[in-house]
Amino acid sequence: MRKRALKLYVRIPNFESDVLAWRKKIYDAIVKVQQRSPVKYDQNDKLEVEICLYLVPYKLTTLDLDNRAKDHFRCASRFYA
Numbered sequence: 001m002r003k004r005a006l007k008l009y010v011r012i013p014n015f016e017s018d019v020l021a022w023r024k025k026i027y028d029a030i031v032k033v034q035q036r037s038p039v040k041y042d043q044n045d046k047l048e049v050e051i052c053l054y055l056v057p058y059k060l061t062t063l064d065l066d067n068r069a070k071d072h073f074r075c076a077s078r079f080y081a
Helices: 019-036 057-062 065-080
Strands: none
Touching: 019 065
């Protein structure tokens, strides 16, 4: 029996100063990709998340990367809940 597809690749929108609006855009991007994908998750599936942030050098000192990662996880948990 073939393994079912579980990987979902989502290009998230660039950071915005309005964090709530940005989180909504992340959530919307996840939903948009999920709706076009054959990937479906069950309650018992374990979720592994990989985040790759492409930042220009000055952003490395001005953004709190820990909080940006937390924002991504909050959006994903809302989606998978």
